[in-house]
Amino acid sequence: MAKTKHSFFQKFCASAGMAALLFTMAQSSAMAQEVMPDSDTSAPAMQRIHSFTHKATELAMTAMTLIGSHYKYGGNSPETGIDCSGLVRYVFKEAWGATVPRTSLELSRAGEEVSQADLQPGDLVFYNTRRRSYSHVGIYLGDNKFIHAPSSGKKVRIDNMEMAYWKSRFNGARRITNPEDRQRIESEKEQILQAFRDEAE
Numbered sequence: 001m002a003k004t005k006h007s008f009f010q011k012f013c014a015s016a017g018m019a020a021l022l023f024t025m026a027q028s029s030a031m032a033q034e035v036m037p038d039s040d041t042s043a044p045a046m047q048r049i050h051s052f053t054h055k056a057t058e059l060a061m062t063a064m065t066l067i068g069s070h071y072k073y074g075g076n077s078p079e080t081g082i083d084c085s086g087l088v089r090y091v092f093k094e095a096w097g098a099t100v101p102r103t104s105l106e107l108s109r110a111g112e113e114v115s116q117a118d119l120q121p122g123d124l125v126f127y128n129t130r131r132r133s134y135s136h137v138g139i140y141l142g143d144n145k146f147i148h149a150p151s152s153g154k155k156v157r158i159d160n161m162e163m164a165y166w167k168s169r170f171n172g173a174r175r176i177t178n179p180e181d182r183q184r185i186e187s188e189k190e191q192i193l194q195a196f197r198d199e200a201e
Contacts, residue, residue: 056122057122058095059092059095059121060122060147062091062095064141066082066090066149067156067158068156069081071083071149071151071153071154078156084138084150085103085137087147088138088139091139105134107174108124108133108174110176111124111174111175111176112175113173113174114173114175120140120142120175121141123139123140123175124137124140124173124174125146125173126170127166127171128169129169141158145160146158
């Protein structure tokens, strides 16, 4: 009994610690927007980039609310059970109102590829857990942690990407951005670069 309580306490602390980390990141992004000087010509574009960072963090924070949900193959909701790709689909819908592909293989072709060194909260991480590539997917939280719905009989949980099991099965990562945000950022990228050029002169 004591072991069970201890295990629960450890999981609670880990979840609370990760939630605090994500909250701090979102708060830092908001503060960066507040202190942006009005005279800075890059301010509007930079604010949108900070806003995007905050929205990406929202994906991770929404995923955190699913911890403890039961796994169900083909499941789409935490109430009735959810599988790995169902979790991703649910989180994107809840956090952004966006619809993403249903299977892990289809998700592996969405968005853009990112290296493990450049992972950000909200990115998708893929694994080979069924002797085929991209058979499992989770959402990166930061600090080498990701949240996922493991397999039958288990619950949504947070795991460390550095664990031998996951490290040996890693297939890559993708970043799915809100199409509207992506378009605005791309269109204003030159404004940001020009502002930096002006400061350097």
